[in-house]
Amino acid sequence: MAEPILIEGQRAWLKHYGESSRALALGLLNFVARRFQLDALRPPPHRGGAQARAIEARRLVELKAQGVNVPDVIGQGRAALVLEHTGASFNTCLREADAAGRDRLVAAAIEAIAEAHRSGAYFGQPLPRNMTWDGRRVGFIDFEEDPLEVMDLDQAQARDWLMFGYGVARYYEKRPQVLRAMLADAMEAADRPVVEHAHEVTGRLQRLAGLLQRAGKSGRALARAILVVHAATAFGFLALAVLSLDWLADGELDLLALLA
Template sequence: MNEQLHALVERTLAKGVGARVFPLRWDNRRIWVKQSVRAKHKVWHRVQRFAANITGIPLLRPTVSPGGQAGLESEAATLRKLAQVGVLVPDLIDVADHWIAIGDNGRILKNCIEDDVLKGDDNAVRAYVVDAGKALARLHGEGVAHGAPLLRNMTLRDDGQIGFIDFEEDPNARMPIADAQARDVLLFVFSIQREFKKRPELLRAGWQAYVQAAGETAPQLVPLRKVVRLLRPIYLLLRPFRRWLGTDALNGLWAYRTLRKSLYR
């Protein structure tokens, strides 16, 4: 452990930072310090586990972080592993008893897209979403899954490449890799729909970019087709009541429709 960095972080924490993740200047660059938190096990996670057991669909298993030091160690191990295979993740600088320090990985992709939406730069917006889909496919090509590949957990680096942050969840250890990657895809397309619900073409662009990069015979599309098929009765049941559904439920319906049309065309 770097004693000077450790002292700086501890001094900063003692002053009160008001955030779990906060930036610092260290070694002439910006770094980020991420504090440990308690495990987030909730009733919903037990429901997920029950659904996974009943349906036989591994990707429904909960992947909540173990929290505490175990959660930090898990994320640190994931960062090391992904960096070794060339995935663009923050460099791991230090691991302490209740925090980790990582390098800066660029601007949050979701914020970059929102900025260009406000500017009316449709070409840039679409390019970002397409690049995100390709980047996720490349990550999957290395035989790993992210766990929560939402637009807010992707970054735009200085060289224009898409990187990834936030590896608290580790589906790789809780289900077959193909199922973990299928789960990634579901979360990715839902993230696009949720953030840009009035731009369905962005959802299609991100999904199509992923499939083209991963390949239509990619193993992860097998469990994805299975879960899409099993969700069809729920989709048909909810569709007539869409005007009364909440925002997330509606976004789920639209994302589901796009996936089904493509997977079963």
């Protein structure tokens, strides 16, 4: 949980790290990922308290060294960090923008992710709610998990693109071809192993996408993300996390309940 605070008149964020309570959900998600050989779906350990704080502090230092726009750590306690304010919620900016404004924001985010990947960086959950916008640069927040504990760098970067594609697809319900074109440009420059890995997993999820088209609003949003990202590249990667995206977004396994 994070709450805004003021330090000498400047806005900052106090982030508390509670104890983890997701062991059952993580175990189920990990079973599904292993059963269907969806490596990039494997959930990293979700620790709490001082361990989560230490992981996020370490990852922020690593990402900053790789040139990624992440907040500075202003202060810390045993299970808390005080973080720099890096801009407004990217999700809020997308909701309030018109179509042209959304395209500019999404294009800026795609370039920021691609640039970070070129430096060897990875994120974990670059959903719009975990991103910021200061009018010039896209920022990234929320790093209390480390995907490299359960997957390699290529898989982690493929996971990044999937998470981002899922997060913004809802804003392109009536213009999927626009999002597809922007992602396709990014995929042309992405490392081949990243795209190939995503393509392999996507192929296993195409039938599921068809089922999700009839599964209500949440299911249709997931299906749209699969189909848009699949068409964005000849290798079509990003759909690999469809079984877990809903859980990763809010900590609930709503999608699995929906499919059941």
